Amino acid sequence: MPDLKTLGFHHITMVATDAPRTLAFYGELLGFELVKKTVNFDDPGAYHLYFGRDGGRPGTILTFFEWAQARHGHWGVGGVHHLALGVATPEAQLKWKRRLTEAGVEVSGPIDRGYFKSLYFSDPDGQILEIATAGPGYAIDEPADALGRELLVPQKERLPGGRDEAAIERLTHPEPVPEVTPDMTLDGIHHITGITDDIERASDFYEEALGLRTVKKTYNQDDASTKHYFWARYDGGEVGHHSALTLFGWEGSRYVSRPGAGQTHHIAFRAGSADEQAAWREHLLSLGLDVTSVKDRTYFESIYFHAPDGLLLEIATDGPGFAVDEPADELGGALKLPTWLEERRPDIERKLVPLAGR
């Protein structure tokens, strides 16, 4: 086991097709801050939008490659099934149900998963999203200092036949919710759930490669024949915020994810510093993984590699952060380009649909 342990997620990057629509959905409707408006450094004709909290705190960052022509993707082995955003309380979660429903978004839940309550919907490109409550947490069915040791069978009332679907559907906030109130703040990534074709291999990989620890071994509550494991930053005490990765185990399945619109492109974990990232790189190479060189992403530095089931992973440094090229109180206001693309600015701006700032 390595000494290196990631602090959790840095960001998640998804694919969308319509930048103004993405801004309206994640900015206005869900209340995230647009913290950077830039282009895809590997494809400068396309926007790369960054949303987050508190100016783009690691673990709260959602980014989008905007490719108007992208074909529609689909989840499957090696892909992400859904992204869960954190909310403090079940009451605030019901406010989200009301707000989203009134905005014409189809919402299901909240479903009591035991460890948290879950509300489900999709973004305009089809990316499956969840709003999950902060608690009660993973210690409801095993000791807090010994999570993830036993394979747990969900109680009957957690399985589809055991739920009162009509009562769940009726549940909502009693008043309209035209504004995102402070109690409703979506605090970035609660968990990310993907699909693997070999859950034990994935478990070894995330523990060895990233220093995550298994915090729950159970079955998928929507498909009790499928295993569902959870990993997170965990040392026998608190389970780290913004660090829970979960996978459905589709053993031997060849139903491979199809990249594209409405899908996750990659997920990024945190390295505290450039030195730590260099140590991660050496560590990953020592495991025989194919790891890229360090790429300068202006706001952080990145290395990329793949999980055994094909999922693209990144380790990104916490710094320098989004205030490196514009004032902290003007983040997301102007189109920012890396210096080496500045001379092409007129050409780049001509091709992009103008977007409002913050």
Ligand SMILES: [Fe+2]
């Ligand atoms: Fe989930």
Ligand SMILES: [Fe+2]
């Ligand atoms: Fe990334």
